[in-house]
Amino acid sequence: SAVISQKPSRDICQRGTSLTIQCQVDSQVTMMFWYRQQPGQSLTLIATANQGSEATYESGFVIDKFPISRPNLTFSTLTVSNMSPEDSSIYLCSVAAGESDASEQYFGPGTRLTVT
Amino acid sequence: GQNIDQPTEMTATEGAIVQINCTYQTSGFNGLFWYQQHAGEAPTFLSYNVLDGLEEKGRFSSFLSRSKGYSYLLLKELQMKDSASYLCACMDSNYQLIWGAGTKLIIKP
Numbered sequence: 001s002a003v004i005s006q007k008p009s010r011d012i013c014q015r016g017t018s019l020t021i022q023c024q025v026d027s028q029v030t031m032m033f034w035y036r037q038q039p040g041q042s043l044t045l046i047a048t049a050n051q052g053s054e055a056t057y058e059s060g061f062v063i064d065k066f067p068i069s070r071p072n073l074t075f076s077t078l079t080v081s082n083m084s085p086e087d088s089s090i091y092l093c094s095v096a097a098g099e100s101d102a103s104e105q106y107f108g109p110g111t112r113l114t115v116t
Numbered sequence: 117g118q119n120i121d122q123p124t125e126m127t128a129t130e131g132a133i134v135q136i137n138c139t140y141q142t143s144g145f146n147g148l149f150w151y152q153q154h155a156g157e158a159p160t161f162l163s164y165n166v167l168d169g170l171e172e173k174g175r176f177s178s179f180l181s182r183s184k185g186y187s188y189l190l191l192k193e194l195q196m197k198d199s200a201s202y203l204c205a206c207m208d209s210n211y212q213l214i215w216g217a218g219t220k221l222i223i224k225p
Contacts, residue, residue, distance in 0.1 A: 040218075043213075043215040045212070105213070
């Protein structure tokens with residue numbers, strides 16, 4: 001199994017500012033994902049982070065608001081730009097366990113973001 | 117549209133058995149996953165079913181019926197540490213996971 005770390009673990013930010021969340025994996029992985037989870041809600045996929053190319057965003061999420069970097073196979077960042085209180089959530093990165101498209105995912109510990 | 121339904125909350129007694137149901141409607145099917153998520157922590161993988169039938173893994177078992185769009189997670193010999201949310205997630209034809217809202221399981225002594 002992959003070991004995933006995220007930084008920061010939590011932050012309180014002011015409206016209008018931006019926060020970059022880092023995700024580090026202890027092994028090279030092909031598929032990395034960024035999710036958002038509101039308290040008591042299901043996971044919502046923001047985007048798939050692709051190494052060497054632009055991230056693939058899900059409906060309702062755009063690159064200007066959530067720019068993603070994937071410089072190599074062990075690291076990715078998600079930036080939450082021009083934050084508003086509606087962006088308060090837990091942000092999780094995950095990786096696919098194997099090369100198969102149907103692999104289970106391992107999750108990082110999450111970043112708890114509060115926007116005031 | 118795509119949809120995953122599971123109960124919001126369940127309560128069970130320590131030592132007992134509990135079954136958490138999940139029904140799904142997705143465009144295509146490439147398997148169903150169950151994850152456990154303790155409060156304030158990340159989800160952890162429990163099981164994966166892609167064929168009909170029961171998969172047993174220790175105290176936890178997962179069942180799938182593709183014709184009925186139905187799965188359940190069975191937890192036996194419940195322990196207090198099993199108190200958590202259990203997330204059902206279905207992988208559609210694009211290999212994208214569609215997540216349920218999770219079932220909060222409360223274990224009472």
